[in-house]
Amino acid sequence: MTRTPTTRLRRLGAVLLPILLSAGLAGCEDTTESTQTGYRGTGMVQFTSPATREALALANAIPEAQPPASDEGPRASELYENVQVLGHLSDEEFLRTMTAITEWVAPEEGCGYCHNLENLADDSVYTKAVARRMFQMTWAINDTWKPHVQETGVTCYTCHRGQPVPANVWFQNPGPQEAQGMARTDTGQNLAEPSIGLTSLPYDPFTTLFADPAQIRVASTTRLPSGSDKTIQQTEKTYSLMVHMSEGLGVNCTFCHNTQSFSSWDLSSPQRVTAWHGIRMVSDINGTYIDPLAGIFPDTRKGPLGDPYKANCTTCHQGASKPLLGISMLQDYVAALGRAPAGN
Known part of the structure; x- marks a missing residue:
């Protein structure tokens, strides 16, 4: 049999193709992984990849908790003026919580984001009133909505991630401004x-x-016709x-x-x-x-x-099935954020 260039190419391809395919598959074999989340045969599977997990880990890194504080001594409401929501905390725990919240919500702006620095008791900065309401919201989530947040709970950082306004x-x-002609059919x-x-x-x-x-x-919850x-x-x-x-x-x-x-x-x-x-x-x-x-x-x-x-x-x-990948920050701030104190 005469060996033509075409024949040589075919034989070369027969040798190289499996090698190239093997190399290609080896390069991507770890790009996607599946996890079965339901009964076998139902197709209830979630897909992920090492790159996705690495990106999520970086995006959900949490700051270190502030050093523990003593619960002994007078309450914050006894030492400071106009403390309306965290007055039940000890002085040390109160200052610890304020430090953490500054880091979680306004690390660049600092205390002045919520406070008049010349008079911390003053309520002229609107974010101070907002912050009080957000404390109450956090208490409600952690105490009332355990069927959703379980014992992991939430803190200010769960949403804010170091930004005054969550991302x-x-x-x-309302959509775009009302158009004319045929474009007026915006639905x-x-x-x-x-x-x-x-x-x-x-x-x-x-x-x-x-x-x-x-x-x-x-x-519909009934057979047709359902009257839905x-x-x-x-x-x-x-x-x-x-x-x-x-x-x-x-x-x-x-x-x-x-x-x-x-x-x-x-x-x-x-x-x-x-x-x-x-x-x-x-x-x-x-x-x-x-x-x-x-x-x-x-x-x-x-x-x-x-x-x-x-x-x-x-x-x-923020792209994770469990916020912060299920890591609880609340465990370090239960006294301040776990539930509403008596009278609140």
Whole structure:
């Protein structure tokens, strides 16, 4: 048989192809890993990679706790004027907590972010009133919403991460200015908002669904005809919120749902129950603690419709299924942030 250049290339390819394929696979064999989170055969699997885990670890690094303080001695309310929410702490624990909060929320601005430095008892700085309400909100989360935060709890750092305003907030989104002609048919979607995964779904599912979480359910609970009044628009808004949750927690739909039946609680994972409480927790803290501060916040911290910046799932989770990868900072600050003291 005559050996032509084509024959030689074929033989060379037969030898080199397995080597090249092996080298290529060896270079990417550790790029994706799967973890089964549901019954076998249900496809309830989460995917991750070493690069993703490393990035999450860096993004969720926590500051060292302040050195422990004595609980002995007079209370802060006995030593300082106008201490309205942390007066039950000892002097040492009070100063320790203030130091930690400065690091968590306003490390560059320092104490002057909330206080008039010439008179610390003065209430003229609006952020001082906001901070008091945020303490009360944190108490409520850690004490009332344990079905969602468990014993891990939250601190100011969970959301703020060293910034006066958390990186991920939302406000009522009116969309673009009203257009003319055929463009006047804006239906509240197709703006590719990052908070909903850059999808074409409704860009503000929060105003409606956090106000009334019962509206989230759009699947019928009975056989057709069900008499359900759920519309396609309502369904799209629910999907928008679900995409937001998936993006915010860095997971896919099967983290909570079995795709055999999205509506079935019996087939769902325990995380769905945790998420159910989480949605209602966010609804509560926005409605009870943040929205009422609209008259205190300056316009620079409000949306175009005048409502304050509020929390959603990404505010705490920031791409991790458990905020701060499940590490509890609360354990070092239980006295100040664990629950409301008597009389508060």
